[in-house]
Amino acid sequence: xxxxYNYVFIIKRSSSHIKNxxxxxxxxxxxxxxxxxxxxxxxxxxKIDADTIALLERLSLVDCANRKGIETxxxxxxxxxxxxxxxTTGVDPLITVLEDFPLRLREDEVDDGxxxxxxxxxxxxxxxxxxxxxxxxxxxxxxxDLLFEQETNRQ
Amino acid sequence: xxxxxxxxxxxxxxLLVKRYSQATKNNKKWxxxxxLEVHAQIASKSKLFSGAPTKFSNPVNTNVSLFDMxxxxxxxxxxxxxxxxxxxxxxxxxxQVNPVSYFDxxxxxxxxxxxxxxxxxxxxxxxxxxxxxxxxxxPEIHKKPxxxxxxxxxxxxEQDSGKSLHDFDRSLVDLNRAGxxxxxxxxEPDLSDGEEAAALIKELIAIFQRIETCSCKMEEGxxxxxxxxxxxxxNEPLGIRTEIKNIGSVRGVVGAVNYEIKRQIxxxxxxxxxxxxxxxxxxxxxxxxxxxxxxxxxxxRYMPEPNLPPLQVxxxxxxxxQVYVDQIKENIxxxxxxxxxxxxxxxxxxxxxxxxxxxxxxxxxxxENALYAxxxxxxxxxxxxxxxxYKALNERKLEIHQLHIEPKYFGEILELVSQGxxxxxxxxxxxxxxxxxxxxxxxxIVEEKNWKQITDEKELEKICQAxxxxxxxxxxxxxxxxxxxxxxxxxxxxxxxDNRADMKKVETILKKILSxxxxxx
Numbered sequence: 001x002x003x004x005y006n007y008v009f010i011i012k013r014s015s016s017h018i019k020n021x022x023x024x025x026x027x028x029x030x031x032x033x034x035x036x037x038x039x040x041x042x043x044x045x046x047k048i049d050a051d052t053i054a055l056l057e058r059l060s061l062v063d064c065a066n067r068k069g070i071e072t073x074x075x076x077x078x079x080x081x082x083x084x085x086x087x088t089t090g091v092d093p094l095i096t097v098l099e100d101f102p103l104r105l106r107e108d109e110v111d112d113g114x115x116x117x118x119x120x121x122x123x124x125x126x127x128x129x130x131x132x133x134x135x136x137x138x139x140x141x142x143x144x145d146l147l148f149e150q151e152t153n154r155q
Numbered sequence: 156x157x158x159x160x161x162x163x164x165x166x167x168x169x170l171l172v173k174r175y176s177q178a179t180k181n182n183k184k185w186x187x188x189x190x191l192e193v194h195a196q197i198a199s200k201s202k203l204f205s206g207a208p209t210k211f212s213n214p215v216n217t218n219v220s221l222f223d224m225x226x227x228x229x230x231x232x233x234x235x236x237x238x239x240x241x242x243x244x245x246x247x248x249x250x251q252v253n254p255v256s257y258f259d260x261x262x263x264x265x266x267x268x269x270x271x272x273x274x275x276x277x278x279x280x281x282x283x284x285x286x287x288x289x290x291x292x293x294p295e296i297h298k299k300p301x302x303x304x305x306x307x308x309x310x311x312x313e314q315d316s317g318k319s320l321h322d323f324d325r326s327l328v329d330l331n332r333a334g335x336x337x338x339x340x341x342x343e344p345d346l347s348d349g350e351e352a353a354a355l356i357k358e359l360i361a362i363f364q365r366i367e368t369c370s371c372k373m374e375e376g377x378x379x380x381x382x383x384x385x386x387x388x389x390n391e392p393l394g395i396r397t398e399i400k401n402i403g404s405v406r407g408v409v410g411a412v413n414y415e416i417k418r419q420i421x422x423x424x425x426x427x428x429x430x431x432x433x434x435x436x437x438x439x440x441x442x443x444x445x446x447x448x449x450x451x452x453x454x455x456r457y458m459p460e461p462n463l464p465p466l467q468v469x470x471x472x473x474x475x476x477q478v479y480v481d482q483i484k485e486n487i488x489x490x491x492x493x494x495x496x497x498x499x500x501x502x503x504x505x506x507x508x509x510x511x512x513x514x515x516x517x518x519x520x521x522x523e524n525a526l527y528a529x530x531x532x533x534x535x536x537x538x539x540x541x542x543x544x545y546k547a548l549n550e551r552k553l554e555i556h557q558l559h560i561e562p563k564y565f566g567e568i569l570e571l572v573s574q575g576x577x578x579x580x581x582x583x584x585x586x587x588x589x590x591x592x593x594x595x596x597x598x599x600i601v602e603e604k605n606w607k608q609i610t611d612e613k614e615l616e617k618i619c620q621a622x623x624x625x626x627x628x629x630x631x632x633x634x635x636x637x638x639x640x641x642x643x644x645x646x647x648x649x650x651x652x653d654n655r656a657d658m659k660k661v662e663t664i665l666k667k668i669l670s671x672x673x674x675x676x
Contacts, residue, residue, distance in 0.1 A: 108236030113207030133266035
């Protein structure tokens with residue numbers, strides 16, 4: 001039922017290399033690679049304020065509105081900032097390695113689904129065959145203590 | 156104009172002042188601008204990217220494949236029927252089909268969207284630059300129909316989300332809808348009020364039902380409308396717009412748009428500011444209300460969908476795609492506007508009649524089938540359907556598809572009229588009998604109820620005499636030149652015979668008797 005589609009990997013932009021079977025080895029570095037990112041050229045570190053993290057928590061319903069959450073997010077953004085130093089002059093964006101292939105279409109036939117029990121077995125809470133989720137997209141009660149700090153201190 | 160104004164001023168200055176201030180208070184000062192976005196579910200057996208069924212009545216969470224619930228390792232495979240339906244719709248709406256189009260991810264945090272994003276077409280949609288011309292005709296508001304048009308910015312294929320039922324402290328999620336294929340049609344803001352918006356939707360429905368790309372069952376959510384509304388003064392830039400989301404009925408479109416225009420005028424008249432927000436139409440209260448989950452401008456983080464290579468369709472010299480645009484173009488069925496023109500030129504129907512009949516796909520079927528089977532006058536039959544059938548259905552709050560009447564009976568009733576077997580008024584009575592559940596044929600009903608037309612002149616003359624004798628006062632008035640009373644005589648005869656009298660003959664007979672009376676005098 002679960003269809004896993006096998007991609008034929010074609011290294012499109014270096015198709016001449018395919019002729020040489022040894023080239024595949026060099027795609028994975030053999031030795032640890034020294035980062036060439038120049039810390040001097042990094043953009044200044046992005047600061048996340050309490051309002052933003054509280055909004056993200058509200059939207060995603062993922063428990064992250066706290067000091068630790070801010071640190072993690074700021075570190076992730078800093079890590080991603082490195083990519084701006086990669087020189088992409090003259091390189092066309094590549095979205096999919098199959099972009100020169102016409103998209104395969106399937107006939108309009110029902111040959112999947114109807115696996116309610118399997119589907120629902122993924123969920124922590126269900127009721128009468130519904131998935132039960134927290135009340136999303138509804139503003140939670142506004143609070144002064146955005147990061148739950150007072151609460152934590154009390155404990 | 157100047158003269159009549161002057162006269163008014165002389166006659167009643169106050170009245171004029173009053174009228175003038177009313178005119179400025181009205182929409183004259185404000186121009187309203189309306190643009191629509193329509194989500195139409197493509198009529199297909201399986202979903203856009205998975206082989207799960209789309210059947211509306213299936214139990215909760217059964218129309219769900221592992222792909223629809225975003226199970227890791229599953230990948231989308233595009234449904235050919237959905238592309239063909241999208242192309243057909245685009246061609247019917249005079250759009251330009253793109254030989255290559257792209258899919259993109261649009262991110263939302265919704266529990267009913269398991270992948271966290273919707274696959275849609277943002278950068279390069281399936282079709283662009285269309286236009287739709289349509290008639291605006293609301294008999295209570297417009298004396299005459301008028302034509303207007305709206306440009307179509309784009310038509311894109313995209314997935315629907317699941318459905319959330321909001322309990323007070325949790326959401327119940329049904330993924331049956333998740334991944335169902337939609338076409339989103341984005342119209343340019345070329346409309347000016349709720350009636351025009353509703354007329355556009357009606358024309359879309361008429362087209363979709365003819366080309367069978369969407370069931371248009373709004374009660375099942377198969378067609379949903381978002382309306383963008385703003386107001387501004389003439390020669391000034393457009394005002395700030397609000398968006399009313401997910402309107403689920405044609406009546407809702409009229410109500411929501413007109414309410415929103417009035418609301419914005421009221422705000423600006425009291426020097427307030429209209430804020431750019433998303434609102435919802437409350438059908439019970441007939442008002443629009445701000446939507447709570449849309450207070451902050453969302454960043455959808457659009458990105459190209461890496462799992463789907465570009466969609467190619469074959470057209471003209473461009474080959475390679477599995478969908479053939481030129482073939483689809485050749486097989487477009489007769490579209491509503493062409494059909495209206497045919498009814499007018501070939502059958503002599505008026506513009507109004509052709510609009511009403513063509514806009515109701517069931518009425519149109521009934522009309523064409525009856526005319527095909529019987530030799531009846533199309534104009535008279537159209538009149539019968541519009542005046543008698545529609546009126547009776549309105550009174551009973553019914554639609555044609557809800558009726559359990561043998562379809563051929565409608566034509567048969569009119570045939571009885573054209574054969575002279577019953578009067579036009581009795582035709583209406585026979586229709587009412589059928590609507591009340593009488594399962595006999597019209598002819599049987601007529602015989603059973605003794606409703607045949609009275610055409611015997613001697614019998615009619617007797618009845619006419621009796622009516623005149625019952626109303627000596629009226630006769631005197633008539634003879635003294637008050638000819639209006641004649642209508643009362645006609646009514647009397649119709650009443651006395653239960654509408655069965657041949658009224659043309661009655662008219663001649665009554666005139667004859669009355670002129671004899673005048674001569675005697």
